[in-house]
Amino acid sequence: MKTNRRQAIAAACALAWGGGSTFAVQASDYPNKPIELIVPVAAGGGTDLVGRAFAESAKKYLPQQPMIVNNKPGASGAIGTAELINARPDGYKIGIVICEITIIPNMGITKYTAADVRPIARLNADPSAISVRADAPWQTVEEFIADARKRKDPVAIANAGMGSIWHMAAAAFSEKLGLPVNHVPFLGAAPAVVALLGGHVDAITVSPGEVAQHVAAGKLRTLAVMADQRVGGMFEKVPTLKERGIDLSVGVWRGLAVPKATPADIVATLSDVAAKAADDAVFRDALQKANLGWAYADAAGFQKTIDHDRAFYAELVPKLDLKK
Numbered sequence: 001m002k003t004n005r006r007q008a009i010a011a012a013c014a015l016a017w018g019g020g021s022t023f024a025v026q027a028s029d030y031p032n033k034p035i036e037l038i039v040p041v042a043a044g045g046g047t048d049l050v051g052r053a054f055a056e057s058a059k060k061y062l063p064q065q066p067m068i069v070n071n072k073p074g075a076s077g078a079i080g081t082a083e084l085i086n087a088r089p090d091g092y093k094i095g096i097v098i099c100e101i102t103i104i105p106n107m108g109i110t111k112y113t114a115a116d117v118r119p120i121a122r123l124n125a126d127p128s129a130i131s132v133r134a135d136a137p138w139q140t141v142e143e144f145i146a147d148a149r150k151r152k153d154p155v156a157i158a159n160a161g162m163g164s165i166w167h168m169a170a171a172a173f174s175e176k177l178g179l180p181v182n183h184v185p186f187l188g189a190a191p192a193v194v195a196l197l198g199g200h201v202d203a204i205t206v207s208p209g210e211v212a213q214h215v216a217a218g219k220l221r222t223l224a225v226m227a228d229q230r231v232g233g234m235f236e237k238v239p240t241l242k243e244r245g246i247d248l249s250v251g252v253w254r255g256l257a258v259p260k261a262t263p264a265d266i267v268a269t270l271s272d273v274a275a276k277a278a279d280d281a282v283f284r285d286a287l288q289k290a291n292l293g294w295a296y297a298d299a300a301g302f303q304k305t306i307d308h309d310r311a312f313y314a315e316l317v318p319k320l321d322l323k324k
Helices: 002-015 047-061 075-088 141-150 165-175 191-196 214-218 266-277 279-290 299-319
Strands: 035-039 067-071 091-096 118-132 155-159 181-185 202-208 220-226 251-259 294-299
Touching: 035 075, 047 067, 047 091, 047 118, 047 251, 047 266, 047 279, 067 181, 067 214, 075 091, 075 118, 075 251, 091 118, 091 299, 118 141, 118 165, 118 191, 118 266, 118 299, 141 155, 155 165, 165 191, 165 202, 165 220, 165 251, 165 299, 191 202, 191 220, 251 266, 251 299, 266 279, 266 294, 279 294, 279 299, 294 299
Parallel strands: 035 067, 035 091, 155 181, 155 202
Antiparallel strands: 091 251, 118 202, 118 220, 118 251, 118 294
16 A cells, blocks of 8 residues: 555544544433444445444334444445544444454554444444456366465455555465465455456455456356354355465454444443344345355444454564555
């Protein structure tokens, strides 16, 4: 990432960051007005779908108060997350947090870390998947690796942008195997998939859901998933890297969080709503139709996921020379 782009992102985050302040909240009648749900990415992607599906499902469990989605895209989620952290801790501005919250701080371009939010619940998780064109010569991930090792030029793997989770997936794969890789960034997973379909790169490391329609159409082939267990449905025959002797799991997650100082009774209300809304058919069906993984976890379970990824990326990012 170029220095001027890093500085621009850092400046934007600084504007959104205002420093915390203590604030007494009366939560006995919470909620008594609409709740704003910040989604830190542009409309139309997987994170946006998770946020909107959750807001729709939550209607049933909030007493006559809507949850209104507000997209705040920019800097791999940094802008929207900074606004969430700086919000009044009264439960009326909450947010979707994404796994980049554990990546971006290690690049030295944000003032906040994942410790500056209070997790409520994890809602979704999807592993990275190594996919290639259906007419590519590799039928297995072992064949892909073997060919990559003997090539004169590194294999080209597309990602969703420098520092994104799908860049981290390809970089972790490369680092784990000592495999030369040419990382090719795009402005999201969708254009990365288009580049693969057009034969401009050798592979991509995005989620199964983001390639599902092309795999079903016979245009792409998924060689392996970076998960502890296989993905179900149309990907049930695709092995994990661990099955192939490569101990690596990398994936995306999306969850609900609030400002750190949010009172316990408001947190309890939102936790109850999250548990019910996440288990509702409205939410589950929306994720299933989009080939997104349902992965509810309560606050404690979500915190374990966050802590695991904070440690993982704190070790990985410096090896990739991404820090400012």
